Amino acid sequence: MGSTIHDVARLANTSKSTVSRYLNGQKVKKATQDALEKAIEELNFHRNANARKLVMNKTNTIGVVVDNISNIFYSGIISGIERVAKKKGYNCIFYSWTSNYENEISFLNLLYEGQVDGIILVSFLKREAKDLIKIRDTEYPIALIGDHGELEGLFSVDVDNAAGTSDIVAYLHRKGHRSIAYIAGPENAGANKYRLKGYKQAMEALKLDYHPEWVVESNWSNQGGYQAMKKLLQQQGFTAVIASNDETAIGALRAIQEHGLNVPGQMSIVGFDDITISEWVYPSLTTVRQPFEAIGIHAAEGLFGKIDGYEEMNQSSHLLKPQLVIRDSCDNLNHHSQ
Template sequence: MGKKVTIRDIARLAGVSVTTVSQILNGKGARFSKETQKRVLKLRDQYGYVPDFNARSLILRKSSSMIGVLVPDISSPFFGTFVKGVQQVAQHEKMIPLIFSANRDPELEQSYLSQMISRSIDGLIIASVTMTTATIDRLIGSRDIPYILFDKNYAQRGTRVLTDDYRGGSLAAQYLVDLGHQRLVVLRPQQQSENFTQRMKGFYDTLEKNGIHLDQERDVVIEPLSRPGGYAATDAVLKSDATAVFAGNDDMAIGLLRGLAEHGVKVPQQLSVIGYDDIYMDEYVSPRLTTVRQPILDLGTGAAKLLLSKIHDEHAAEQVRRFPVELVVRDSTAAPRAEKMIKFD
């Protein structure tokens, strides 16, 4: 046979029904004769038959054993690690994760979510800045599909995982203040999700408690939440008289480190830089990046475990699982020194 062999081909060659072949191939053929079982298995091996997953699900009236995972940007080290955590749990539970990366496009997010729902998956893990529970429920409709939300929007209802972003921002601010920094610059995106807003609020509030006020025009640089965004912020940072920079995430911080290096600015001797997330790249840039650690892998495994509990128990109560954050001090921060950064006008 030149074309792909189907279960119907095996059934026809064996002289039995499709259901008989399906049950034998799935270890449920004990009620059939040994001769029939051997004939089916021999034909499977002879023609290299591989079961079609969707057809198998329909024949056996079983769920597809798939979970859908929607993230803003799979190329981000943060979401790459998050998905790795989901995959670890899925592999252990013999589930297949379908990963969709929407490139931070709200329309694409809804399109991908609709596609996942149409594939009769068992559950969803959704990380979205813009998608509300009302939108998700509308797309799911009458289908009974459990889902877990990732921490982008604190106002969401339903089961979700999140971290204490307010405390994370506060930890970063207090650490810089304790080092002796009084003049600081913040890098942040134009559009802020709720968790990012909380992160910034924790930072600003803690500075205020220590008698330090940031001017939103002078001390806040707005660029995309990415390495190119951090790199693009370099000129604005160089024009300031700051001794320390708090970048909204590690990607921005790493982009800024490159920009500063190209201008001959020594970190942390002339300028301290602190990020947020603790992505794996922090250990491999120079200087190694001080940051606020989110347990990214644990967030992924936690989301997957919560989803599985909802899949296995449709009456499971809604949960909000919070994960701790912590300061990780490396080489990119130090007390302000007499050696000033050259100020560019």
């Protein structure tokens, strides 16, 4: 058996209620504090989390549920969440549901069963409307990162994907490009729809012709970008390509170069995400950087607001602006020799 709160009180020569006060973060006299710390160390005392949970009706733990633990983008988000949790004196437990897409919603049971005080659901996949309604209608503290299906009354945080692609179109336009192709992403990615929307809106706002045949799909892999670009290169007329993520852009870059075109001399290309390798390909890739850590911080702060009972502040979606990162894969059009 481990030591109990009685043992600590006896060794520190104080009352059980004083030990309890100290353990719950309340002030005690300096001399008492020193005696307690010494007793706790000597007895190797560990508070019983379950007993504390019953008394406080709190676990001091939040759950962070990700769809796929190996997704490189989640590390920034997670470090943002952890920063806020640490400040609040909370632990994070991480869950991954790689195997079955139907599963995100089943993690709400952790809340219902009192295993955690709140949950952050992190996914870049498109969410189903019925799941989002269920999340919205629960009274428990939940924060969403990623797709919120444009449903009102949910607290969610995401990157402003449409603004990201709009910025790219505007940048290419400033460089003299008027004919811009686009490689879209997979249907099941939450961001895909908004990135495409940003492209279309910016083309329209700048009075540039939209050619549906210049929009091709990819699965957001290097291979997918390579294939999509080969398809685009069967057509003529465009001077720049926006790939809706960096992996796709890197595959597309290879296809352009194999086709005998110089980047950026004869064709400009832009990605989205700013993954590490985008700086190391040749030419280095102009892209859009997502504020992953800020997304994590924002979501965690919103969740703790709900845990602390500031419910009404928190039922809206927040889009954080990405940032254009200019490197070497775009050129002014008057330099292009098409």
